[in-house]
Amino acid sequence: MMKTETGTVPAPLKLIPLLLMMSLLLTACSSVPSSAPSPAPESYDSETAIKSEDVYAHQQDFYTNQILNGKTEITPELMLFFHDYFSKNGNELRLLPEFAFGKAPAWDDLSQYIIFNAYEDFVDGSISEEKFDRQITRFFWPVIYTQKDGTGLIYENGKYTIRYGSDAHGWAIYELTGLKNKGKTERGPDKWEATIRGYFFAELDSDPAEEGYSENGKAVWTAMKKAENKGLTFWQVQDSLVLKNPGSILELGCEWTIEFTVNDPEGDIHFTYMSCSRSPKDEQVPPQQALPDIYLFQQYPSGYEFIKTVCDLRGEAAITNELREKFNLFARDYRWCYMPDMDGYESFFDTGYSYANSLGHANFADAVFYALSYLRFPEKVSAPTVQSTIAALFVAKDGVHQPMPHQAYGKTANYADGYYSPWPEGTPDFDRMFFLLTGLKVEEQESGEVYITVQATEYYFAHPSYIPGENEKWLAEKAKELDLSDMEAAAKLIAENKMDGIKGAKEYETTLVYMMKNTVPVDYAPRVVFSRSRSIE
Numbered sequence: 001m002m003k004t005e006t007g008t009v010p011a012p013l014k015l016i017p018l019l020l021m022m023s024l025l026l027t028a029c030s031s032v033p034s035s036a037p038s039p040a041p042e043s044y045d046s047e048t049a050i051k052s053e054d055v056y057a058h059q060q061d062f063y064t065n066q067i068l069n070g071k072t073e074i075t076p077e078l079m080l081f082f083h084d085y086f087s088k089n090g091n092e093l094r095l096l097p098e099f100a101f102g103k104a105p106a107w108d109d110l111s112q113y114i115i116f117n118a119y120e121d122f123v124d125g126s127i128s129e130e131k132f133d134r135q136i137t138r139f140f141w142p143v144i145y146t147q148k149d150g151t152g153l154i155y156e157n158g159k160y161t162i163r164y165g166s167d168a169h170g171w172a173i174y175e176l177t178g179l180k181n182k183g184k185t186e187r188g189p190d191k192w193e194a195t196i197r198g199y200f201f202a203e204l205d206s207d208p209a210e211e212g213y214s215e216n217g218k219a220v221w222t223a224m225k226k227a228e229n230k231g232l233t234f235w236q237v238q239d240s241l242v243l244k245n246p247g248s249i250l251e252l253g254c255e256w257t258i259e260f261t262v263n264d265p266e267g268d269i270h271f272t273y274m275s276c277s278r279s280p281k282d283e284q285v286p287p288q289q290a291l292p293d294i295y296l297f298q299q300y301p302s303g304y305e306f307i308k309t310v311c312d313l314r315g316e317a318a319i320t321n322e323l324r325e326k327f328n329l330f331a332r333d334y335r336w337c338y339m340p341d342m343d344g345y346e347s348f349f350d351t352g353y354s355y356a357n358s359l360g361h362a363n364f365a366d367a368v369f370y371a372l373s374y375l376r377f378p379e380k381v382s383a384p385t386v387q388s389t390i391a392a393l394f395v396a397k398d399g400v401h402q403p404m405p406h407q408a409y410g411k412t413a414n415y416a417d418g419y420y421s422p423w424p425e426g427t428p429d430f431d432r433m434f435f436l437l438t439g440l441k442v443e444e445q446e447s448g449e450v451y452i453t454v455q456a457t458e459y460y461f462a463h464p465s466y467i468p469g470e471n472e473k474w475l476a477e478k479a480k481e482l483d484l485s486d487m488e489a490a491a492k493l494i495a496e497n498k499m500d501g502i503k504g505a506k507e508y509e510t511t512l513v514y515m516m517k518n519t520v521p522v523d524y525a526p527r528v529v530f531s532r533s534r535s536i537e
Helices: 059-068 076-088 105-115 131-137 215-224 234-243 301-310 321-333 345-349 363-375 383-393 470-483 485-493
Strands: 002-004 007-009 125-127 154-155 159-162 171-184 190-200 256-264 271-281 415-417 420-422 433-444 449-460 504-513 526-535
Touching: 059 076, 076 171, 076 190, 076 234, 105 131, 125 131, 131 159, 131 271, 131 504, 171 234, 190 215, 234 345, 301 321, 321 433, 321 449, 321 485, 345 363, 345 383, 363 383, 363 415, 363 420, 433 485, 470 485
Parallel strands: none
Antiparallel strands: 002 007, 125 159, 154 159, 171 190, 190 256, 256 271, 415 420, 433 449, 449 504, 504 526
């Protein structure tokens, strides 16, 4: 933990956008088309044909030695190219489902893979049928499949919609141990077979305060203390192990054997997979069967917008009208009024002085109520969806979201037959709730994690049908002066920091985190690592 002027900021963690709470189930396979259209073979006749700067380490060497000359010798440059390719495309190999040549992956495996690897084509949690087909073609050799619902997707009106949130935690380093050139395919490019070993790391292994959570993380920190590694960062030492027989000090997580072709090697190079096997078969993704009729989880755009607005700021940031306006919308959408006090996902298993504890529950009662509120209090919602929602929004410091206790929480949530439902009590009018951003600090760690610590004050203005209190009277006067409705006036006054003279209801200090390195749009999804609140007396 680190102490700052605004409180306690958790140590850095390695995030890989989207949180992993879903399985890749192995079921029946479908056949590929008996004949697929074969475009004209690509020709490569120049050893300097790369059209732009290398995206991956030693990409030019890979183009010259493998694409042009078909070499299979395992060189340091080739090992670093494969490691860099799969590290920068973090879910491409790590979550690749098993399937045989001439077959398609099981439908749930196939659709789940697209969720994790085609984030740029998802808009508000949905992807069009056309773009879904394009992504299938990008990653897999031609397959025949039927548009339908699956464990992770709902198919309706020509588009697929994600059923619930998910996240892939941690990361891996990749050791290429074998490469074969299996000759030309009927479509032109060579068919390759590679054997690759993966060594997995937990989400907070780069944390200097703890020097590793997993055994592999601890091994890297031990290696950093050697004389030859003096002055090197965690990431530099970790990546150097790729060429130093990593299995001699790291625990092997998985070994893949893949068949693939290489597409657009002169430009946006990417692989298309023809088969995949892995060992051990259950190392990467423990099964978790989702219940039917699961409720849709989504990220609200206001969260992305706020993170994008502050991502380039550093230190104690000046708070502008734009920041106050965007934070107010963000906090309202994310139901800040129910934000549980927490210090990592692990703290939900504890007891202390929370509202949940006053009712005789562990802190998970507050987390469950927050999840139901975030999901807009559906009539019922399955236990896996509540679990995945909590995991998607709250960071586990040790990189592992342990299974939560599913039970009824009196005065908070009912639970029966695998489903939660809201406790039958009223909630405030969230449209009449406002949040004033009063403090903002943005810190980037060497590892690339960016921490955003916000301080905020909550205000609530009851509906005019109620007997007005001091806050409501104050707002009515301001609205009259501004010639605006009461809610329009409140939004304007919040943005302009003109809330003097009235009393807030609650104060918050909350730390969000996201990964800056290799950031993609989905990484802007807010994730909470720490939060504390206090009522204003």
